[in-house]
Amino acid sequence: MQKSLFDTTNVELNVLTKDGQVIYRPNFFDETQSVSLFDTLRATLDWQADQLIMFGQKITTSRKIAWVADPDCPYTYSGIRKAPQPWTAELLMIKERLEQTCGSRFNACLLNLYHNGSEGMGWHSDDETELERGAPIASLSLGGTRKFAFRHRLDKTTTSVFLENGSLLIMHAPTQQFWHHSLLKTKTAVAPRINLTFRKIIPGGRETSVR
Numbered sequence: 001m002q003k004s005l006f007d008t009t010n011v012e013l014n015v016l017t018k019d020g021q022v023i024y025r026p027n028f029f030d031e032t033q034s035v036s037l038f039d040t041l042r043a044t045l046d047w048q049a050d051q052l053i054m055f056g057q058k059i060t061t062s063r064k065i066a067w068v069a070d071p072d073c074p075y076t077y078s079g080i081r082k083a084p085q086p087w088t089a090e091l092l093m094i095k096e097r098l099e100q101t102c103g104s105r106f107n108a109c110l111l112n113l114y115h116n117g118s119e120g121m122g123w124h125s126d127d128e129t130e131l132e133r134g135a136p137i138a139s140l141s142l143g144g145t146r147k148f149a150f151r152h153r154l155d156k157t158t159t160s161v162f163l164e165n166g167s168l169l170i171m172h173a174p175t176q177q178f179w180h181h182s183l184l185k186t187k188t189a190v191a192p193r194i195n196l197t198f199r200k201i202i203p204g205g206r207e208t209s210v211r
Contacts, residue, residue, distance in 0.1 A: 012024070012025050013025075013161070015150065015159055015161050015169075016150065016159065016175065016179070017159075018178075019152065019174065019175070019177075019178035019179065020171070020172065020173070020174055020175030020176075020177070020178055020179055021171075021172040021175065022150070022169060022170065022171050022172070022175055023168075023169070023170045023172070024161050024163075024167065024168070024169050025167060025168040025169075025170075026164050026166070026167045027164075027166055027167065028101075028140065028166055028167055028168035029140075029142075029166040030166060031165065031166065033166065034142050034143075034165045034166035035165075037090055037094070037142055038142040038143050038165075038194055040090050041088075041090065041091075041111065041142070041194055041196075042113065042192075042194065044088060044090075045066040045068070045085065045088070045111065046066060046085055047064035047065070047066050047113055048064060048065060048066070049061055049062070049063075049064055049065075050063055050064070050065045061119070062115065062118075062119055063112060063113065063114055063115070063119045063121075064112070064113040064115075065110065065111060065112055065113070066085060066110075066111040066113075067082050067084050067085060067108070067109075067110055067111075068084055068085045068086070068087060068088075068091055068108070068109045068111065069084035069085075069107060069108035069109065069201075070084065070087075070107045070108065070203065071084065071086075072203040073107055073108045073201055073203050075108075075130075075201075084108070091109060091196075094140060094196065094198075095109070095198060098138045098140070098168070098198055101138075101168070101170075102136050102138050102170055104135055104136050104200060105200060106138070106198040106199060106200055107199075107200055107201060107203070108198070108199050108200070108201050109196055109197065109198045109199070110196075110197045110199070111194060111195065111196050111197075112194070112195045112197075113192065113193075113194050114143075114144075114146070114183070114192060114193045114194075114195070115192050116189075116190060116192065117144075117146075117185060117186035117187060117188055117189070117190040118185055118187075119185070120146075120182070120183045120184055120185035120186075121182055121183040122182055123151060123180040123181070123182045124180060124181070124182070125153075125176045125177075125179065125180050125181070126171070126176050126197075126199070130201045130202050131199055131200070131201055131202075132200040132201065132202060133173070134173045135173075135199070135200040136170050136171060136172050136173070137170070137171045137176075137197060137198070137199055138168065138169075138170050138171075138197070138198040139163075139168070139169040139170075139171070139195060139196070139197045139198075140166075140167075140168055140169075140195070140196040140198075141163040141164065141165065141166070141167050141168075141169070141193065141194075141195055142165060142166065142193065142194045142195075142196070143165060143191050143192050143193035143194055144165070144190040144191030144192060144193045145162050145163065145164045145165065145190065145193075146162070146163050146183055146184070146186070146190065146193055147160055147161075147162055147163075147183075147184045147186065148160060148161055148162070148163050148169070148181065148182070148183055148184070149181065149182050149184055150179045150180070150181050151179065151180045151181070151182070152178060152179055153178055153179065153180060154178070160184075163195075183195075
């Protein structure tokens with residue numbers, strides 16, 4: 001069963017119909033703010049290629065990432081320990097606005113830079129043990145519009161939403177328990193995109209394998 005959500009202008013949508021709640025808010029930042037934030041973040045953060053272990057081999061992705069968090073929130077992924085970059089003025093501004101909107105505090109942000117439609121993210125859930133149980137995950141999109149899909153773990157029902165420039169997606173518990181999600185690749189020409197995923201993690205966790 002396939003369901004797509006296309007009309008996302010000036011509304012707030014609940015993407016899921018069961019087993020969780022995912023709220024989509026277009027135009028959380030307007031076009032001018034979004035373009036400015038995209039340009040600033042791309043120019044000022046230390047972007048690094050992501051490295052994954054697949055079939056026993058280390059794979060370096062063309063997608064770039066940046067890990068920004070409080071000083072006591074490093075993370076280790078595929079055996080590589082990454083110290084967090086400090087919060088910038090722009091990220092602190094975004095974090096404060098998201099905290100007011102979500103009613104929750106965040107202490108970490110994973111940023112992904114997708115250069116084109118050939119770069120995406122496979123099916124997964126953000127259910128690492130280092131994430132504070134029950135805390136929402138807030139995902140801000142800047143740049144090109146991309147299709148974001150959910151697939152139920154049990155009955156394989158799918159639903160999708162197009163994440164537009166300046167839009168906000170909030171995933172509430174128990175979404176991660178019942179659903180996988182994916183940023184789908186596309187052959188359609190699409191502008192570069194930066195995704196900011198704000199989280200509340202438990203400081204000092206042994207292995208924070210965020211995606």
